[in-house]
Amino acid sequence: RKEVEQDPGPFNVPEGATVAFNCTYSNSASQSFFWYRQDCRKEPKLLMSVYSSGNEDGRFTAQLNRASQYISLLIRDSKLSDSATYLCVVTHSGGYQKVTFGTGTKLQVIP
Amino acid sequence: DTGVSQDPRHKITKRGQNVTFRCDPISEHNRLYWYRQTLGQGPEFLTYFQNEAQLEKSRLLSDRFSAERPKGSFSTLEIQRTEQGDSAMYLCASSFLGYEQFFGPGTRLTVL
Numbered sequence: 001r002k003e004v005e006q007d008p009g010p011f012n013v014p015e016g017a018t019v020a021f022n023c024t025y026s027n028s029a030s031q032s033f034f035w036y037r038q039d040c041r042k043e044p045k046l047l048m049s050v051y052s053s054g055n056e057d058g059r060f061t062a063q064l065n066r067a068s069q070y071i072s073l074l075i076r077d078s079k080l081s082d083s084a085t086y087l088c089v090v091t092h093s094g095g096y097q098k099v100t101f102g103t104g105t106k107l108q109v110i111p
Numbered sequence: 112d113t114g115v116s117q118d119p120r121h122k123i124t125k126r127g128q129n130v131t132f133r134c135d136p137i138s139e140h141n142r143l144y145w146y147r148q149t150l151g152q153g154p155e156f157l158t159y160f161q162n163e164a165q166l167e168k169s170r171l172l173s174d175r176f177s178a179e180r181p182k183g184s185f186s187t188l189e190i191q192r193t194e195q196g197d198s199a200m201y202l203c204a205s206s207f208l209g210y211e212q213f214f215g216p217g218t219r220l221t222v223l
Contacts, residue, residue: 043214099156
């Protein structure tokens with residue numbers, strides 16, 4: 001089993017739709033969780049951190065479920081500019097920090 | 112520009128040659144990370160530094176790969192005797208301790 005798993009997609013959604021991605025992780029000792037966005041042939045850019053209580057930033061909502069070991073990202077009112085690959089990142093410290101990226105979920109918002 | 116910078120942005124080399132990449136992190140960040148990314152995959156962790164100390168190395172980092180961060184500021188990643196399988200995007204990121212990482216634009220390596 002991969003340490004961090006994501007559905008690669010693509011998710012093709014119409015403008016204005018709501019879309020949700022999940023990311024599962026295998027290490028129950030994982031401590032920090034992030035969502036990054038990556039445009040084609042560009043570097044990943046931080047979208048948001050994921051806190052235990054859940055957090056929201058405009059149209060984006062991130063949730064953490066430690067019991068089931070997954071994080072989620074919800075995008076409301078999708079825009080064409082949301083088209084990108086969304087990477088889940090999980091870190092834990094077993095002595096030294098270990099950072100693991102998922103393979104990413106591709107989102108295509110269509111007019 | 113106060114973000115992470117990487118040099119060069121593109122590198123084409125012949126198999127068997129050595130290459131070296133440089134990363135300049137955000138100045139107040141004490142951690143620096145190297146990743147490798149191939150098409151359709153997420154970034155794969157290679158190694159990271161806290162200040163000048165290299166704290167963790169992935170098993171992906173074979174003996175042909177070496178990274179340094181001599182003064183706790185910029186870092187270099189060297190690949191010796193390059194192979195075609197080394198072709199990838201090499202990404203550098205920095206953070207303050209284990210908080211959010213900020214990435215540079217990457218160095219795209221093509222080994223012919």
